[in-house]
Amino acid sequence: MSELTLGPVYYLWDGPKWRDFYFRMADEAPVDRVILGETVCSKRQHFIEPYVADVVERLERAGKSVVISSLALVTLERESRIVKDLIETSDHPIEVNDLSAIGLIQDRRHLVGPLVNVYNGPTARLLARRGADRICLPPELPFRSIAEIAADVPDVALEVLVFGRLPLAISARCAHARSKGRIKDNCQFVCGDEPDGLPIKTLDRQSFLVLNGVQTMSHTCQLLLSELKELQEAGINAFRLSPQDCDMTRIASIFRAMLSGSVGADEATALIGDAYPTAKFSNGFHHAREGAAWVSRAKNNPHAA
Template sequence: MRLTLGPVLFNWDAGAWRDFYFRMADEAPVDTVVVGEIVCSKRLPFFLDHMPSVIDRLTAAGKTVLLGSLVLVSLPRERRQMADLVEAEHLVEVNDLSCMPALAGRRHAIGPFVNVYNEATAAFLAGRGAERICLPPELPLASVRAIATALPDTVFEVFAFGKVPLAISARCYHARVHGLSKDNCRFICEQDPDGLPVSTLDGDGFLTVNGVQTLSHTCANLLGDAPALADAGVRSLRLSPQHCDMVEVARTFRDVLDGRSEAEAGSEALATLYPAVPFANGFLHGIPGASRVAGARAGGA
């Protein structure tokens, strides 16, 4: 089982963003790293100058680099950005199917934002050049197994750690909360490097807002489900960057996957690394996504 580091979803300071990837390159036991702005194209200019050095550092460290596309492409400049992305030398991870015509059968990856819900869809995408597919995080294990076993030559990946991406919108919730418009947002989302918590009227944690994106309140943790996922044909687990020590998160996953630590001890370590955020794995077990099945295997899901 390999580990993939997903793209940073949040609006981090450009210097912090660069240093984060430098440290992941030098210290984290991950095999593949996805870089690029996939949530809001307005954020891209802030760290664009750092992209070459980040990619070089990751490549020199032996990591496979994927370039993530936007999740929602809606403007002419965004279409131009995606066209330029396709021309880059590294593999593109597609998060919006509007990128597909420009790829024209070239090798690429599919991100978790594309609705791959069955074997036919996966086979169609693989036939168009998709070598690896990160399945949507809401799939139960039975669906994961059916898709992955139907295409054994394709690398399938599952979202295994981080606040789960649930929706994307043309509206910016962050701006609206602060009485601003999307066009004049003042990049207010930078005030919440781990997203803006949303509570119910009763004060219970409900969702997380990240600009135009909606994420879960809970943090996915499939560490204890890794054996069942491997048995289902999954070959990589995705770790989504959160505002915590992601190097240690990656090391914790690697230690459990390699048998140097038990899953329960690993989850306890993760809770220390990312405190005050409840873990969940309900989607994989076919129950509400915010639920947690502790110490269980998803084999019967």
């Protein structure tokens, strides 16, 4: 049976909102695995720390597997200590999002997140030999590359991101803070003003990217529904949903219904559009096109980019 994974919340949500989101996902969402923890910016970590233990307990009581996410970019000694302490003290599996953690984690079994560039089978095999149980492939990979990697490493569990804004880049500097006249060291956590990211437009006023603190994301939301069957046939049996500021329990339920065959792609696309009405959807990378493109296999999709 195909699995659904809920990825980490990339955005800055205040602690109670973050806690309540996961409480609801624990109680209502048909997901199998949940990735927790601050991935984007170490300065945000204190917002969620008071609630992590309660969230983990609630998720595990609901039968979900819990994985703790590591930082995606380690630039400070303090951040290096955070990653080291996480590896040494966590009782849960860890998802590695930066190769600097691979050396620290040594032979401990772990997961590899989509922010690590795994573009071919030899890389996947190397990471598996270093202890990776599961690899979430980078979202910019076209289907042909995904299928080739899956065929090359049939013994490695692979996962594909099928919903959510795509993480494109991460920087030591904070463009989000700069856009509001602040600097990273005195950002005042302005990224929290946009719980779904800060949209950026070109000089021609066309939607372009979304800023999320030090992270740059796509302005469109990846949506792979018609593509699920071919991914399954290629050997992919785990699919990741990246949290957005919308009804994620509804999103998860629609994907579960799609995987079970109780709804078709056209209906599922329309339902997800209703659950996330502000989003423009895309699937271009999967089809070897520009990432923001929508390659339609459905008859109508008013939410496409």
